[in-house]
Amino acid sequence: MKMLESFTKYRELLSELTMREIKQRYKQSVLGYAWVILNPFFQMLVMAFVFSFIMRIPNLGVPYPIFLYAGLLPWTLFANSLGSASNALVGNAGLITKIYFPREIFVISTIIAKIVDFLLALSIFVAFMFYYHLSVNWNILWVIPIFAIQQLFTYGISLFLAAANLFYRDIQYLLGLVILIWMYLTPVIYPTELFPDKYRWIFQLNPMAVIINAYRQVVLGGGMPNIQSLGIALILSLIILVGSYKFFKKLEGIFADII
């Protein structure tokens, strides 16, 4: 599988480029890495305030802030990954015209850097779990395969965006809009049950909806995820990944010409 070469043969390059992404972040601002944790935290506080006091979401069995956080964190990871991946090639023009190595390494390194951000932001979530005295059981191990599916899906879309953005720079602006709409079509801030019954099938076709529901089921509900939905999400993710990878590799030879 040539697709895996980036992780084996180019391991050191991948880790250097990832470290570059991570280091530049904490060197640029006074609070540095604190922002990675504070951003989603404050976002959660604002939304929790709006939806517990103004809009009033019905009782979910768990406090709304933690319900929201469980969806918001993986969603933020997804949205941030796509955002930075769409710039992964454009922002490395100097290297792309200079030396050859598989170009997807740029995309992978920016996604890994966002995963590091996510893991740090997760610390507050864990603190919240303790604060509310929520217990978990063995089903929490399901987060590992769920996370893997999310990353396959993210990587697939990222490859497409990174290459397309080289040709038309509008892609990155359009992406902001798409992400916003997509978030409201995904049960991030509301539970699936609030969505009209006859339209709920949309969630089946939206891997992010399946993934976020699955996280909540295994972490907050302590139950099994919906295996059938996850299966569909996995298959969709793989189809997108293979298609995007081929698209990316087909255009790779002219990246240096058009950048």
Next chain:
Amino acid sequence: MTENSNIAIKINHVSKLFHKQKQRTFKELIPALLGGEKAVESFWALQDIDLEIKKGETIGIIGPNGSGKSTLLKLIAGVSMPTKGSIKVNGRIAPLIELGAGFHPELTGRENVFLNGVILGMSRKEINEKFNQIVDFAELWDFIDQPVKHYSSGMYLRLAFAVAIHTEPEILLVDEILAVGDEGFQRKCFEKIEELRKNNITIIMVTHVLASVEKYCDRALLLKQSEIIAIGKVNEVLKKYSNNV
């Protein structure tokens, strides 16, 4: 292939067609498509280039702006693909094109040495072993733990050159970088290049400085309007260049 063992690069009837994308945004693209304009415009950047470069040879590529020199270098570096023909490269290539592209201003000199070294194909272990040599060569011990954004452009390029030169390439691609730093450092760079030449390293130089072609190259190649006009002995090609341009 024993007959090819002393050939570093073989360029076989290579042509390169560039597709110039005229519209970079949808705002430009949509009216253009509606008006029946083409979205891309093509032109030949290189036409029917046939060239063999021997191992250990130093060859200088000269020609006016837009003649295809940099495109040829990109094709050899493997970052761009030929439209027609084929290119065979034997040996590890270190490009010195657009020096410093792999540097990040926020990172320290030390971090950048590792970043750039790995980008150029060295392992971390190799870089560790050569780290002292690299910094010695760049003469930057006092600044190595400062972010390179505080470097002067001369210091910046000195470090980049030092890293690239220590990758132990078999083929070195040099694009207009020798106008780097002060005179003392330039002399040092030239000495290093002389040393590489003695070690049978193939060097391909793209430059406007005819003096450096005269000084270092075994052969010269003149490109004009995407074709080879002359190739051979340095002084003959240089004469042709001054008559032609």
